[in-house]
Amino acid sequence: MPIRLRVDGREVVLERPTTILNAARAAGVDVPSLCYDERLDPYGSCRLCLVEVKGRGLVAACTTPAEDGMEVETETPEVVRHRRQILSMLAERYPAGQAPGRLGELLRRYGVEPSGVEDPRLVDDRHPWIGVDLNRCVLCFNCVRACEGYVGRLIWRAAYRGRQTLVIPETGSLSTSSCISCRACVDVCPSGAIFDKVMASARPTAWGQAACSLCSVSCPVRVGYEGDRPVYVEVVNDGAGPSAAGCLKGRYRWEDLVYVPERPQASLLRRDGRLVPVSTDEALDEVARALREAAREDPRSVGVIVASRLPMEAYYLAQLVARVGLGTNNVDVAASLLPSYREAVELAGSPLSTMPLERLSRSRTIVVVGGGLEEAHGGLGHFVRLRALHGEARLVLVAPEGDRLASAADVHLATGELAGALRALESALVDLGLARPTAGGGELSSRAFSLRGRHRDLSSSAGLDVRVVEEAARLISDGPTSFVLELNDEEGVYREAYVLAELSGNIGREGAGVVPLLSAYDNAEGSLAGVAPDRLPGLVGLEERGRFEEAWRARVPDEPGMSTGEILEAAAEGRMRALLVVGELASPSRLREQILEALRRVPFVATVGPLASTTTLSASRAHLLSASHVEEEGVYMAVDGTLRLAKGTRARAPAMRAWEIMSSLLSRLGHWRRYGSASEAWDELRSLVPWLSGATYERLSAGPLRALPRSGEGIGPRP
Ligand code: FES
Numbered sequence: 001m002p003i004r005l006r007v008d009g010r011e012v013v014l015e016r017p018t019t020i021l022n023a024a025r026a027a028g029v030d031v032p033s034l035c036y037d038e039r040l041d042p043y044g045s046c047r048l049c050l051v052e053v054k055g056r057g058l059v060a061a062c063t064t065p066a067e068d069g070m071e072v073e074t075e076t077p078e079v080v081r082h083r084r085q086i087l088s089m090l091a092e093r094y095p096a097g098q099a100p101g102r103l104g105e106l107l108r109r110y111g112v113e114p115s116g117v118e119d120p121r122l123v124d125d126r127h128p129w130i131g132v133d134l135n136r137c138v139l140c141f142n143c144v145r146a147c148e149g150y151v152g153r154l155i156w157r158a159a160y161r162g163r164q165t166l167v168i169p170e171t172g173s174l175s176t177s178s179c180i181s182c183r184a185c186v187d188v189c190p191s192g193a194i195f196d197k198v199m200a201s202a203r204p205t206a207w208g209q210a211a212c213s214l215c216s217v218s219c220p221v222r223v224g225y226e227g228d229r230p231v232y233v234e235v236v237n238d239g240a241g242p243s244a245a246g247c248l249k250g251r252y253r254w255e256d257l258v259y260v261p262e263r264p265q266a267s268l269l270r271r272d273g274r275l276v277p278v279s280t281d282e283a284l285d286e287v288a289r290a291l292r293e294a295a296r297e298d299p300r301s302v303g304v305i306v307a308s309r310l311p312m313e314a315y316y317l318a319q320l321v322a323r324v325g326l327g328t329n330n331v332d333v334a335a336s337l338l339p340s341y342r343e344a345v346e347l348a349g350s351p352l353s354t355m356p357l358e359r360l361s362r363s364r365t366i367v368v369v370g371g372g373l374e375e376a377h378g379g380l381g382h383f384v385r386l387r388a389l390h391g392e393a394r395l396v397l398v399a400p401e402g403d404r405l406a407s408a409a410d411v412h413l414a415t416g417e418l419a420g421a422l423r424a425l426e427s428a429l430v431d432l433g434l435a436r437p438t439a440g441g442g443e444l445s446s447r448a449f450s451l452r453g454r455h456r457d458l459s460s461s462a463g464l465d466v467r468v469v470e471e472a473a474r475l476i477s478d479g480p481t482s483f484v485l486e487l488n489d490e491e492g493v494y495r496e497a498y499v500l501a502e503l504s505g506n507i508g509r510e511g512a513g514v515v516p517l518l519s520a521y522d523n524a525e526g527s528l529a530g531v532a533p534d535r536l537p538g539l540v541g542l543e544e545r546g547r548f549e550e551a552w553r554a555r556v557p558d559e560p561g562m563s564t565g566e567i568l569e570a571a572a573e574g575r576m577r578a579l580l581v582v583g584e585l586a587s588p589s590r591l592r593e594q595i596l597e598a599l600r601r602v603p604f605v606a607t608v609g610p611l612a613s614t615t616t617l618s619a620s621r622a623h624l625l626s627a628s629h630v631e632e633e634g635v636y637m638a639v640d641g642t643l644r645l646a647k648g649t650r651a652r653a654p655a656m657r658a659w660e661i662m663s664s665l666l667s668r669l670g671h672w673r674r675y676g677s678a679s680e681a682w683d684e685l686r687s688l689v690p691w692l693s694g695a696t697y698e699r700l701s702a703g704p705l706r707a708l709p710r711s712g713e714g715i716g717p718r719p
């Protein structure tokens with residue numbers, strides 16, 4: 001039963017229980033808060049979120065449950081008087097001058113001036129990236145809770161008592177502590193006591209727009225540069241997809257790709273067993289020579305594997321390197337190593353989501369399958385958490401015990417047997433008479449009907465309480481329901497989730513669908529630009545190669561090439577002579593050692609990436625230094641087909657953008673066309689793929705567009 005209440009006279013309808021604070025936020029009412037952070041459990045220490053509940057008086061909104069029929073006032077004279085009093089007490093100790101962050105906003109809003117005196121003994125500047133000024137600490141304990149809850153560490157702790165209480169790092173200084181510089185504490189500090197020194201001192205002189213390539217949601221980011229040096233990144237909301245302001249990865253992880261000591265300062269060639277820096281031209285010449293010679297011997301013994309997220313132009317040119325430059329269809333994304341990629345292509349026709357991500361905001365129930373959504377796809381995980389916390393959607397979590405989303409879930413099916421749990425849910429839907437198969441989706445649904453009468457058995461085989469499974473089945477049937485899948489290398493999870501979605505009538509329905517996200521090798525969309533052994537750009541079969549051959553003025557082999565798994569198998573058997581590997585192929589996988597072993601058996605492996613990765617260091621004969629995603633340009637495609645243009649970015653020489661590397665290789669391999677810019681490659685791709693034809697750089701400069709590969713309707717307006 002939905003819960004109805006009034007906040008400042010506005011009616012709020014909640015799908016699920018939540019606090020008054022979240023109910024108010026769902027209604028667009030801004031209740032001040034300092035110690036509350038939706039990523040952490042409510043703590044209730046600052047009391048700034050006090051509100052007046054009719055018949056009950058003042059209560060803390062962040063810890064008090066919203067109840068049916070409640071009448072809440074958030075800015076009565078009494079409430080305001082209390083807030084001013086609390087802020088005045090904080091301001092007495094807070095150093096005089098402008099306060100940053102949420103505290104600064106509240107001080108200004110309630111007209112309170114800080115007047116404390118700075119004690120230099122409480123300032124610690126010794127950590128390379130994180131600054132600490134405990135004069136500014138308001139004892140919200142957010143850093144303590146974030147460090148423990150998000151990172152599993154206990155760097156921050158309380159010391160002393162009463163008015164002397166301080167929150168300090170374990171060794172007294174962050175610089176000597178076991179801090180891993182993740183910045184979770186920086187992100188949750190509301191008062192500027194813990195801050196990012198790089199971001200705080202950044203004075204960007206130019207800005208570019210890019211898409212974050214650290215996961216397949218590809219959120220838009222603004223990048224600030226001092227000269228050609230990226231110094232600031234913020235995740236922005238362009239209205240398409242979830243707003244990912246809460247994603248730590250998007251805000252901070254780019255530094256790993258730009259500033260770590262391991263980032264080579266030049267392209268590399270292996271000489272006498274060691275990788276030594278060389279000029280980019282020298283490295284390109286060597287790579288082209290080795291690939292060409294191997295292809296001349298036998299084109300089936302060369303291949304291209306793309307293991308990182310790239311702009312579509314770079315994917316497109318990478319498949320041209322294979323097909324036109326080397327005469328082979330041995331080109332594939334690393335995503336195909338995961339069974340879920342193959343299951344998605346088989347069942348849904350493409351590895352993309354069956355729904356636009358922003359339509360998740362219309363889902364009544366969201367089912368998250370798989371652990372670690374908030375870690376791997378932070379923006380989307382944060383969005384799901386907020387929907388649940390704000391009482392806007394019910395959350396069913398199918399994930400192992402201890403998953404971070406569990407605290408926000410209505411029902412948690414705590415198991416590592418994901419496919420088994422999904423089968424139990426299918427059976428429960430049938431047994432409880434809740435199945436409503438999608439019209440026309442008969443075959444899979446009838447397979448699910450064969451599970452009739454088995455939901456008890458299946459629940460216990462997956463280690464689940466049957467009542468919890470039944471409760472989850474009821475929520476799923478009360479849709480629209482979306483299924484967000486955090487997929488690893490377990491067989492059958494995508495398949496069962498798709499069957500469940502179909503069985504509950506949630507395929508092709510507004511606010512419903514299946515969103516497949518890959519925990520590793522998150523680059524399934526590359527196949528839409530032709531990085532696939534049996535598909536040309538646009539997911540077109542090889543039998544239609546005629547018009548591509550005409551455009552490329554080159555023959556395309558008619559036999560399908562090898563998939564990534566098959567290439568690695570051939571490598572392990574000594575059948576591959578040369579490979580071009582873009583991105584980190586080995587380390588994200590449980591198969592790491594096998595992959596490295598296979599690559600070591602290939603006489604010539606060239607790698608491309610911003611870092612000298614594990615693959616580079618142990619198997620590469622040549623490494624081409626590429627730009628990181630905050631330096632890239634071109635069109636990124638998100639998991640739901642959303643296209644975003646990265647432009648105005650700067651690449652630090654001698655790193656080259658991925659499209660430039662591919663186009664330089666193509667020239668050296670004898671291709672007639674010279675691509676002078678990413679847009680030339682994009683325009684050629686658009687001319688070959690009808691559903692991309694409307695997505696000009698000009699239109700994309702104005703905002704994101706959605707590609708609709710399935711319907712064949714071309715570029716769609718954002719819904
Ligand atoms: Fe509610 Fe701090 S925000 S007590």
